[in-house]
Amino acid sequence: MKKSVEEDVFIPLYPKSTVEDKSSLRSKFQERRFWSAVKLLSNVVLWDGIVQEDKVRDLGLSKLLNRYLLLNILNTPLGPDNREKCSKVVACLPERWFQDLKSGSTLPELLNFSQHLLQ
Numbered sequence: 001m002k003k004s005v006e007e008d009v010f011i012p013l014y015p016k017s018t019v020e021d022k023s024s025l026r027s028k029f030q031e032r033r034f035w036s037a038v039k040l041l042s043n044v045v046l047w048d049g050i051v052q053e054d055k056v057r058d059l060g061l062s063k064l065l066n067r068y069l070l071l072n073i074l075n076t077p078l079g080p081d082n083r084e085k086c087s088k089v090v091a092c093l094p095e096r097w098f099q100d101l102k103s104g105s106t107l108p109e110l111l112n113f114s115q116h117l118l119q
Helices: 002-009 025-045 053-074 079-094 108-116
Strands: none
Touching: 002 025, 002 053, 025 053, 025 079, 053 079, 053 108, 079 108
16 A cells, blocks of 8 residues: 555646646546545555554555645635545545544644635
8 A cells, every 4th residue: 555655646736727727638637646546545544444543544644645635636726626526535534533533623634634624
């Protein structure tokens, strides 16, 4: 899993003007790479309960979400596309990670993502 996250994930960052045209090849490529990384995130968190939780959270949240996915989400204009991306990421996260948290708090690895969601 670590090798896949570190070596196989690639989401190019293009200027907004380049990817605003959803029919452009760059925009389509960037979107395919984003959704491929979301699928990898969902596969990584499936190992929760089998592999040590701190390892899964490090790979899934610190490395994959914060290093790759969040950059793309933050560069996606606010609107339906951004909401869909955020919803799919949230759907990947195991509920048990949030069971012992106080109301209004989140996991340290999700702080930046949470701030984006609040916006």
